[in-house]
Amino acid sequence: MHRNRLSYLSLVFAALLALPASAVVPGPNPEPAQGPALQPDGGVRAVQGDSQVSGGGAVLNSDFNGDGSLDIVWRNYTTGANAVWLLNGPNFVSSVALPSVTNPGWFIAATGDFNADGNVDILWRNNLVQPGNTQQGLNSVWLMDGTNFVSSVSLTAVSDSNWRIRGAGDFNGDGSPDIVWRNFATGANVLWLMNGVTLTSTVSLPPVSLDWVIYGSGDADYDNNGTPDIVWRNTKTGANSIWLMNGTTYSASAALPAVTPNIGWEPNAFGDYTGDGKPDIIWRNFRTGVNTLWQLDGTNFTMSLSLPSVGDLNWELEGPR
Ligand SMILES: [Ca+2]
Ligand SMILES: [Ca+2]
Ligand SMILES: [Ca+2]
Ligand SMILES: [Ca+2]
Numbered sequence: 001m002h003r004n005r006l007s008y009l010s011l012v013f014a015a016l017l018a019l020p021a022s023a024v025v026p027g028p029n030p031e032p033a034q035g036p037a038l039q040p041d042g043g044v045r046a047v048q049g050d051s052q053v054s055g056g057g058a059v060l061n062s063d064f065n066g067d068g069s070l071d072i073v074w075r076n077y078t079t080g081a082n083a084v085w086l087l088n089g090p091n092f093v094s095s096v097a098l099p100s101v102t103n104p105g106w107f108i109a110a111t112g113d114f115n116a117d118g119n120v121d122i123l124w125r126n127n128l129v130q131p132g133n134t135q136q137g138l139n140s141v142w143l144m145d146g147t148n149f150v151s152s153v154s155l156t157a158v159s160d161s162n163w164r165i166r167g168a169g170d171f172n173g174d175g176s177p178d179i180v181w182r183n184f185a186t187g188a189n190v191l192w193l194m195n196g197v198t199l200t201s202t203v204s205l206p207p208v209s210l211d212w213v214i215y216g217s218g219d220a221d222y223d224n225n226g227t228p229d230i231v232w233r234n235t236k237t238g239a240n241s242i243w244l245m246n247g248t249t250y251s252a253s254a255a256l257p258a259v260t261p262n263i264g265w266e267p268n269a270f271g272d273y274t275g276d277g278k279p280d281i282i283w284r285n286f287r288t289g290v291n292t293l294w295q296l297d298g299t300n301f302t303m304s305l306s307l308p309s310v311g312d313l314n315w316e317l318e319g320p321r
Helices: 011-015
Strands: 072-076 082-088 091-098 106-112 121-126 139-145 148-155 163-169 178-183 189-195 198-205 212-216 230-234 240-246 249-256 265-271 280-285 291-297 300-307 315-319
Touching: 072 106, 106 178, 106 315, 121 163, 163 212, 178 212, 212 265, 230 265, 265 315, 280 315
Parallel strands: 106 163
Antiparallel strands: 072 082, 072 315, 082 091, 106 121, 121 139, 139 148, 163 178, 178 189, 189 198, 212 230, 230 240, 240 249, 265 280, 280 291, 291 300
């Protein structure tokens, strides 16, 4: 039923084209500087109730401190501050400030271990078209040592701001996270297969109508076939769907429960937070600041768990994805 909603139409031809990438442009990377850590509101858990989202992989991807529990990444687009929340399962433990990035054009696009050193790295894209933003189109990876910034590496630049990075996961199983791109003007979708931080080839995925947005992959493997899957949300209808991938090939869609559209809920982090080996989804409501974890059993919704809320709506939950 779900696939019926995915409009292929003439876009199928657009997907046959590789994602246009301009020449490799070594350029400036997000400039690190220190900032304060993001603390949860009052350190309390969100209340259960109407504000809950309800309805009926690879562990490493965002385990910054190597304790076996996934962590989550935040960015404040007003101040430029960035933070990691260290979690114990779905429970908040502590907050660590990452270097801040004051250019608001830089978005945290994905997480993954791009240099295969066992430390989670952070993928950035600058796609803000704005006078004076000379870094628009650049892509960069922050190589990390735990929660410490080590260095930044430029990736191939993509000047067309309609192309947005929506996640990363190792689709072809070679150990390097691959990058998920979606074109917000044409509906085309493309994987960049990477060798570390180097683009080696592109793979077109089926195009999808513009009501649907990719929210992430992040190595979350919902059907346990060894390949990360891709989570979609229809921002018009509130429908949610997982693309079950077979390597770099789309194989099937699985519907998740719908979540009312236009009231602020977005699925922003993907991974196994409850420790049962099955990936979960963390939702943030960008209008209320409430954060909620969906525990999943494969592609089936099990229950909602509260995470601490963050009432400062300038903070955006950025992954793992
Ligand atoms: Ca951790
Ligand atoms: Ca790394
Ligand atoms: Ca790969
Ligand atoms: Ca899978």
